[in-house]
Amino acid sequence: MSERAPPPPTYPPSLRKGRGEEPRLAFRFGGTVGKLLGLSTVNLLLTVVTIGVYRFWARVRVRRYLWSHMALGGEPFEYTGSGLELFVGFLIAVFGFIVPLTLGYRFVEFVIQSRAPELESVADAIFFTGFLFLYGVALYRARRFRFSRTLWRGIRFAQSGSSAIYGRKFLAYQLLSIVTLGWFVPEKNLRLWAFAINHSFYGGVPFRFRGAGHELYRPFAVSWFLFLPTLGLSYLWYKAAEFRFVASRTRFQDLRMEFRSSGGQLFRHVALNAVLFIVTLSFGNAFIQRRNARFIAANLRLIGEPDFEAIAQSATAMPGVGEGLAEAFDLGTV
Amino acid sequence: MSVFVGRFFDGRTAAPREVTVRLGRRALELVDVQGAALASWGYQDLRLVAPGSPGLPLRLTSVTSPGARLSVADHRILGPLRQRAPRLGAGGFVVGRVRPRQVVLAAVVVAGFAALLVAAPRLAEPLVALVPLEWEESLGAEVVAELELFGGPCSEPAADAALEALAGKLAAAAESPYRITVHVLDAKFVNALAAPGGHVVLLAGLIEEAESADEVAGVLAHEIGHVVNRHPLEGLVRNLGISLIVESLIGDSASLIELAADLGTVLIEASYSREDEAAADRAAVEILARANFRAGGLASFFERLAAKEGAPERPGLAGYFSTHPPSAERQAAIAARAGQGGDAALGPAEWRALKAICEGRGADS
Numbered sequence: 001m002s003e004r005a006p007p008p009p010t011y012p013p014s015l016r017k018g019r020g021e022e023p024r025l026a027f028r029f030g031g032t033v034g035k036l037l038g039l040s041t042v043n044l045l046l047t048v049v050t051i052g053v054y055r056f057w058a059r060v061r062v063r064r065y066l067w068s069h070m071a072l073g074g075e076p077f078e079y080t081g082s083g084l085e086l087f088v089g090f091l092i093a094v095f096g097f098i099v100p101l102t103l104g105y106r107f108v109e110f111v112i113q114s115r116a117p118e119l120e121s122v123a124d125a126i127f128f129t130g131f132l133f134l135y136g137v138a139l140y141r142a143r144r145f146r147f148s149r150t151l152w153r154g155i156r157f158a159q160s161g162s163s164a165i166y167g168r169k170f171l172a173y174q175l176l177s178i179v180t181l182g183w184f185v186p187e188k189n190l191r192l193w194a195f196a197i198n199h200s201f202y203g204g205v206p207f208r209f210r211g212a213g214h215e216l217y218r219p220f221a222v223s224w225f226l227f228l229p230t231l232g233l234s235y236l237w238y239k240a241a242e243f244r245f246v247a248s249r250t251r252f253q254d255l256r257m258e259f260r261s262s263g264g265q266l267f268r269h270v271a272l273n274a275v276l277f278i279v280t281l282s283f284g285n286a287f288i289q290r291r292n293a294r295f296i297a298a299n300l301r302l303i304g305e306p307d308f309e310a311i312a313q314s315a316t317a318m319p320g321v322g323e324g325l326a327e328a329f330d331l332g333t334v
Numbered sequence: 335m336s337v338f339v340g341r342f343f344d345g346r347t348a349a350p351r352e353v354t355v356r357l358g359r360r361a362l363e364l365v366d367v368q369g370a371a372l373a374s375w376g377y378q379d380l381r382l383v384a385p386g387s388p389g390l391p392l393r394l395t396s397v398t399s400p401g402a403r404l405s406v407a408d409h410r411i412l413g414p415l416r417q418r419a420p421r422l423g424a425g426g427f428v429v430g431r432v433r434p435r436q437v438v439l440a441a442v443v444v445a446g447f448a449a450l451l452v453a454a455p456r457l458a459e460p461l462v463a464l465v466p467l468e469w470e471e472s473l474g475a476e477v478v479a480e481l482e483l484f485g486g487p488c489s490e491p492a493a494d495a496a497l498e499a500l501a502g503k504l505a506a507a508a509e510s511p512y513r514i515t516v517h518v519l520d521a522k523f524v525n526a527l528a529a530p531g532g533h534v535v536l537l538a539g540l541i542e543e544a545e546s547a548d549e550v551a552g553v554l555a556h557e558i559g560h561v562v563n564r565h566p567l568e569g570l571v572r573n574l575g576i577s578l579i580v581e582s583l584i585g586d587s588a589s590l591i592e593l594a595a596d597l598g599t600v601l602i603e604a605s606y607s608r609e610d611e612a613a614a615d616r617a618a619v620e621i622l623a624r625a626n627f628r629a630g631g632l633a634s635f636f637e638r639l640a641a642k643e644g645a646p647e648r649p650g651l652a653g654y655f656s657t658h659p660p661s662a663e664r665q666a667a668i669a670a671r672a673g674q675g676g677d678a679a680l681g682p683a684e685w686r687a688l689k690a691i692c693e694g695r696g697a698d699s
Binding site: 028030031032064068069071074075076078107152153154155202203306308309310311312313 | 344347349384387
């Protein structure tokens with residue numbers, strides 16, 4: 001007697017299709033506070049015992065927790081980096097950049113002070129711009145590194161584009177923002193978003209962003225005028241509008257994104273983060289990251305149906321060691 | 335239950351394949367919708383990608399196909415799997431692949447650090463030779479300015495002139511390439527220090543303790559001995575190097591930048607090796623001889639300090655010996671070389687003026 005064919009396997013569908021609605025991919029964050037508490041405690045103890053050397057491995061463990069508990073369409077993400085990569089990247093950045101630059105700065109400072117004191121402010125200005133440029137470079141490289149270590153459904157994300165170009169843009173736009181007393185900020189943000197998103201890939205398929213700054217000037221103008229009276233908090237209200245705008249103009253294949261937090265919701269979220277940070281004397285950083293993950297999961301979703309067959313593992317080489325400059329600049333909030 | 339449903343990702347595209355997962359005797363069998371066998375993952379090769387999250391599927395992979403992923407929604411598969419797969423892992427996010435390149439990198443880094451730590455002291459000398467004189471003198475001035483936290487500068491015209499003349503004669507005898515500048519700081523410690531660039535610092539406690547100008551001249555000659563041998567800068571570079579290496583391991587970039595910027599504090603903590611001290615002693619005796627001063631001062635100073643050492647009512651004394659360790663050899667060597675004859679370092683009026691140099695500073699005498 002032949003065996004009956006096994007019943008067709010069922011699996012919770014990843015694309016939810018409501019009646020008459022388009023298919024959607026939703027984010028979900030499932031990590032518990034208790035688990036994170038255990039993880040954080042062990043991290044803290046080991047970091048203290050190794051007088052700080054462990055902090056890179058600790059950061060990786062938190063990232064793995066956050067990534068693996070964040071699911072999109074029912075499938076979790078995966079972080080594949082290692083603590084050693086971050087550590088080596090840090091060393092390279094410190095010994096290859098930070099130390100020589102700082103000593104060089106001292107030397108130039110001395111030469112200027114003794115030979116040409118009137119040039120001191122010029123030298124300071126040059127160093128300030130150099131620092132801004134490096135900061136932009138560090139941001140971009142950190143993003144590229146994290147993308148390359150992130151998998152979803154086994155396929156890697158990637159980011160192309162030159163970090164030097166990003167650094168130059170970052171510097172130029174920051175200076176413009178200062179000179180215009182902030183009026184350039186929406187333009188700056190959108191241009192930087194555009195550069196980053198248009199160089200982002202998932203499995204070789206590019207993301208696309210198309211949007212211009214002038215569309216955000218109405219909410220920005222309101223927040224600019226209310227900036228002083230609200231002690232700067234009106235910027236958060238503008239920021240929520242910016243997130244919603246950027247999401248709505250981002251495309252991946254035929255998918256669109258939707259971000260639906262209001263200014264008030266963003267404000268409450270950030271305010272609670274700030275309280276947490278102060279109350280825990282910055283040790284609660286991992287919990288703040290968890291809150292951020294949950295906030296994103298609650299407010300972000302993709303609309304449409306991706307063509308998974310067309311998303312293929314890219315053969316391009318991954319960046320070698322980890323985001324050293326960013327580690328050195330302490331950009332490690334995530 | 336030995337049959338589960340799952341979703342298989344081959345790691346080449348993001349497309350999922352619905353599969354039936356069966357726990358075979360030696361391997362996990364994956365069968366697709368048509369009934370065709372998709373993969374067979376041996377239990378010893380099976381790994382959990384991450385600890386399971388409630389509500390999210392478990393994810394498995396095999397070391398034989400590390401890019402592939404199997405998602406199983408039903409967590410009950412975990413029990414039977416743990417019995418069969420000894421190296422399932424993922425208690426703490428271990429995927430079980432050790433990349434050889436990383437091991438080599440780690441070994442290189444550790445070896446590099448160890449080599450640096452060992453070589454750092456020896457690297458100081460050639461590095462110091464590269465530093466221009468002017469920079470060293472400016473650095474030394476900065477160090478002195480920082481030392482003034484311990485006690486303000488004492489100055490009094492007659493005393494200043496006497497010191498300058500004395501230092502000038504000793505510097506000439508030493509053939510010093512630096513201009514020797516003597517600073518007196520109003521601190522109760524019995525100590526003297528050579529900063530880079532020819533700046534020598536005497537503390538008020540030492541002047542108070544000295545019983546003759548010859549003793550002060552002896553101490554000055556000793557410090558000038560350090561100066562002409564470039565010990566201060568070498569010590570600073572050596573300490574800075576070691577501090578940089580250690581800080582880079584345990585600190586963050588902010589503390590590193592602070593270190594590179596704040597060289598003065600590094601020097602204060604520097605102390606010289608036995609060889610350096612002995613060299614400075616030899617130089618001191620030669621300098622005094624060439625300047626035709628009496629050489630007994632340093633020896634008698636040492637003898638007296640050694641006798642008083644540990645006296646509880648004079649805590650300041652300990653300072654000198656902590657930075658100028660007085661081994662028996664040093665004392666013997668100095669005493670042996672202490673020649674006969676020579677001029678007094680300062681005349682009686684100058685000596686009195688020097689003794690009073692800090693009195694103008696008032697309340698904290």
